[in-house]
Every structure is written in C-alpha cells, then in structure tokens.
Amino acid sequence: MLKPKVLIFGSSTILGGSEIKIFEITKRLYRDDFHVETVFLYESGIIDKKIKEIPVKTQCLDIKNKGFLKTFLSIWQLIYKGNYEAIYCFGYKVNFLVRIIGVLSKVKLFTAVESTKKDLNILAAVFDKLSSFKVSKYICVSESVRKVLESRNKISRKKITVIKNGIDLNRFNICKTYKDNKINELSINIQAEDFVIGCIGNFRKAKGQDILLEAAYKLKDHPYIKFILVGDGELRIYYEKLIKDYGLKEKVILLGVREDIPELMSILDILVVPSRWEGFGLAAVEAMACKVPIIASNVDGLSEIIQDEVTGVLFEKENSSALAEKILFLKENKFKREDIAEAAYKYTTKEFDIEIMMKKIENLILYEKR
Numbered sequence: 001m002l003k004p005k006v007l008i009f010g011s012s013t014i015l016g017g018s019e020i021k022i023f024e025i026t027k028r029l030y031r032d033d034f035h036v037e038t039v040f041l042y043e044s045g046i047i048d049k050k051i052k053e054i055p056v057k058t059q060c061l062d063i064k065n066k067g068f069l070k071t072f073l074s075i076w077q078l079i080y081k082g083n084y085e086a087i088y089c090f091g092y093k094v095n096f097l098v099r100i101i102g103v104l105s106k107v108k109l110f111t112a113v114e115s116t117k118k119d120l121n122i123l124a125a126v127f128d129k130l131s132s133f134k135v136s137k138y139i140c141v142s143e144s145v146r147k148v149l150e151s152r153n154k155i156s157r158k159k160i161t162v163i164k165n166g167i168d169l170n171r172f173n174i175c176k177t178y179k180d181n182k183i184n185e186l187s188i189n190i191q192a193e194d195f196v197i198g199c200i201g202n203f204r205k206a207k208g209q210d211i212l213l214e215a216a217y218k219l220k221d222h223p224y225i226k227f228i229l230v231g232d233g234e235l236r237i238y239y240e241k242l243i244k245d246y247g248l249k250e251k252v253i254l255l256g257v258r259e260d261i262p263e264l265m266s267i268l269d270i271l272v273v274p275s276r277w278e279g280f281g282l283a284a285v286e287a288m289a290c291k292v293p294i295i296a297s298n299v300d301g302l303s304e305i306i307q308d309e310v311t312g313v314l315f316e317k318e319n320s321s322a323l324a325e326k327i328l329f330l331k332e333n334k335f336k337r338e339d340i341a342e343a344a345y346k347y348t349t350k351e352f353d354i355e356i357m358m359k360k361i362e363n364l365i366l367y368e369k370r
Contacts, residue, residue, distance in 0.1 A: 004085035004365060005035040007078070009098060011091030013045030013060060015257050016202050017282040018090050018114060021165060023047050025088070028358045030056050034365075039078060041071070041094055046257070076101050086110060086136075086365050092124060099131040108136040108368045114279040116148045116300045117206070128153045136368045139361070141165050141280040144300035161364065165280050166357030169349060172262045172289035182263050188253050190267065194226045195331050198268040198292075200261065200283040201275075203233030208274035208297065210235075210242060214320035215274075215327060217246040225331070227252045230264060265290040269337070270330055276317060278302050284312070285352045288344035293337045295326045305351075309336075311344040 006029060010022045022038065029036040038051050038058040043065070051058045063071040079087070079102045086108045089095045095111050102109065132138075132153075138160045140146040146162050149155050183190050190196060197216075201207040209229055216227050229239070229252065236254075243252050258264060261283075265271070271287035271294050278301040284294050285305065294312035296302040306312035313330060315322040330337050 003032075003034045005083060006037075006365060007082060007084045007087045008036065008038045009087055009089045009094050010038065010040045010047070011094050012042045013040050013047045013049075014202070015046045015259065017165075017280075018112070019047040020282070022090060023050055024168070024354060025358070025361065026051055026056055027054055028354070029362070030054050032358075032362060034362070037082070037084075041091070041097075046259075072097065072101065079105050079107065086368065088112065088139075088365075090114075096127065099134045103134065108365075109134055110365070110368075111135050111138045113138050113140045113145050113149050115206075115277065116142075116144050116279050117277045118148055118152055125153045129155065132156070132159060135159060137161050137364060139163050139364070142301050142304050144304050145279045148300070161360075163357055163360045163364075164352065165282055165285065166352050166354035167282070167285055167289060167348075168354050169289055169352075172265070172286050182267055186255070188228075188255075189250065190226055190228075190253070191224075194224050195269050196226050196228060196267055197270045197272055197327060198228045198230065198264070199272050199274065200230040200264075200286075201273075202231050203235040203239060205235070206276055206278070207231075208276045208318070209239060211274040211276075211297075211318055211320050211323060212272050213239065213242045213246060213248065213252065215272075215323040216248055216251060218321060218324040219327060220247065220251065222328070225251070225327075228255060228264070228267065229253070230255045230258050230261070232257050261286060262290060265292050268292050270295055270327065272323070272327070273297065273302060274317075274323060275299060275302060281305060285348055288312075288341075288348040289352070291341040291345045293330060293340040294344065295323065295330065306344075310340070311347050312340060 008026055026038055040060045041063050043062045044060045048058045048060055061071050061074050075097055084107050088110045089098050090112045140162045146160050199212050219225055271292050273284045273296040275297050278299055281302045287294050296306055297317040298314040299317050308314040313326050315326045
C-alpha cells in the first residue's frame, strides 16, 4: 500500500519536549517509508538541523523576519502545491494559520494537544471550536489533556484520541557508572559525596523552576545538596537573579540547553518536575527509564503517570516548603529511592516505549487516509 505524504508542521526549533517529539516522529515515519517533510514557523535552530541529517526535507519560515504576510503566502503555497495527504500540526499559531489557509483544501489535519492550561484566551477557544470541522483528529498526550480540551474548547469526544508520549528506551537505559565520567567531562562543582537534584525544561512559567529555587533556598544550610538546571529561555535572567539573591551560586548549576540528557541523568540522585501545569511530563518519563526517582508537582498530566510514593513522589503545586520536605525525605531514605526507581522503570518499559506511540500515530494517519 502506498503510504501518504505527510507534513509535520512545528512552531519553534529549540530543544524542547514538543520539538524532540517532532524529530522522533519524523525519523520513524521516514524509517517506515512514509513520504515525510517538516516545516517550522520560526527561525532555524537545533531540531531542523537534526532532521536534515535523517535526511528529510525541512524548512524554517522565520516569521519574525519575513513578517506575517510573506509567511502566510509561504504556508498557502505549501498546502496547495505540496500535495500532502496529512498535516500534523504542533502549536496554536501553527494550527490557526493552517486551518485558515487550508479551509478549501482536502488535506487531513491532525492537531497535537499537549497542555492542560485551563485559562486559554477565550477567543482562541472559540476559534478552535469553530474551526474544528477542519480537524480529522485532535491527538492528546494524556487523558488529562483530553478532559481539558472537551470542557474548555467544547470539542466533541469523537474528534479526540489519546496517544501518550513515548521515548527511545534503549537511549535512556543509562547505567549509573557513567556518573563520575560525566562530572569530570563537564568540569562542574559536584563532588562524589554530593546529593544531586536535577530539573530539565525550558525556562518559562509553566515549568516552575522558580519553585525549585525557593526550595533550594530553604535547604541552603543542608550540606552536600546540589542542584542542576538544564534548559534556557525567557526567564533565564530572572532565575540568575534569584540564584544570586538567594545566595545559591555554590549550590545551583545552570547547564543551558543540552542534547546529552541520558548521560546527564546518570549524575542525578533525584529529578524534580515542579510544573505549574503539565500535559504529560516527558522529562519525568525519561528519568523513570534511567531509574532516577522523581519528585513532581501534583498536577494533571504528571499525576496521571506518577503514583505517589510508588513510581514517584508528588507535592502540592507551587508549595516550595512541601517540595523541600519531599527532597529531604528521599535524601534520607535510600531504600525508598531505590524502590521508587525500580517500580518506575518497570512501569515505563510497559507504557512509554516510543514504538507503541508510533504504531498508533501511523495507524491513525493510514486510517484517516481512507
């Protein structure tokens, strides 16, 4: 059977959860003989370069420099000259533009939905409802996201499917023996006796790194506790100021954007996911696959994949005191950490293999093609 021509349309090319997912989906569609191409709304960065190495045709429209009108016309040409049978859209702006431009096109549109943020702009929710007739399927990353989409945007349940994120389990099954080598390679202020707490994610309000920094301040006088923050973004300057104001320069290490996440996991004793809202929590699953115990905020999305004190530890969202207590609890209970890590690892290997995710996505595209 001839497989359809698919366009994956993303927003940014930074190294974030959605962007990594686009890369992994593109790589596997190409492997499985789909005719796949990618396009991004903003300027070239990391992910588009990785996609070109697959090799898959990709382009960045660079809307900031080209402006709205030229970008609009570029997307128009893509949709009506590309002969795509399916377009998989990531991001609100992308969905807005593709639905408006493709109103007369017969191409099948798939919309990725990855956030549980409930206070979406009312106009955005109304637009989503009015233009939902153009969408073949909304692909939600969790049941929590599905419920928000139904209640907030009033999207019909028949239009929605849930496909949980997956990861390359082989890539994340990193042995802890990498720890000393990785610390030496990075030349960072971590000693053998240090208890290392990590946090991975773009620096924006949703991810809640400031909550972890508040907890770090409360634990400032506890010896041998260090914090590693991986990522970058709009709040970096603010976080640097917090670190200075809290007197945490010797306690907190900012590593910036990294591609070696599995190896970095080998350094960590705990991963903290302090999100204010979260549709899924890819970093949490990656840690589980590396047998790194997790402390996460008790929000929709994260609580769906973490069973409290079984596959991880949950704390009340935005409560830095509760987070500090949970950190100390796990630090002082080695056997509990090991039990949680082992249970989480077993759960991850059953539920979050990327090949399971890809089979569902490919079957959906093929089914909707008919």
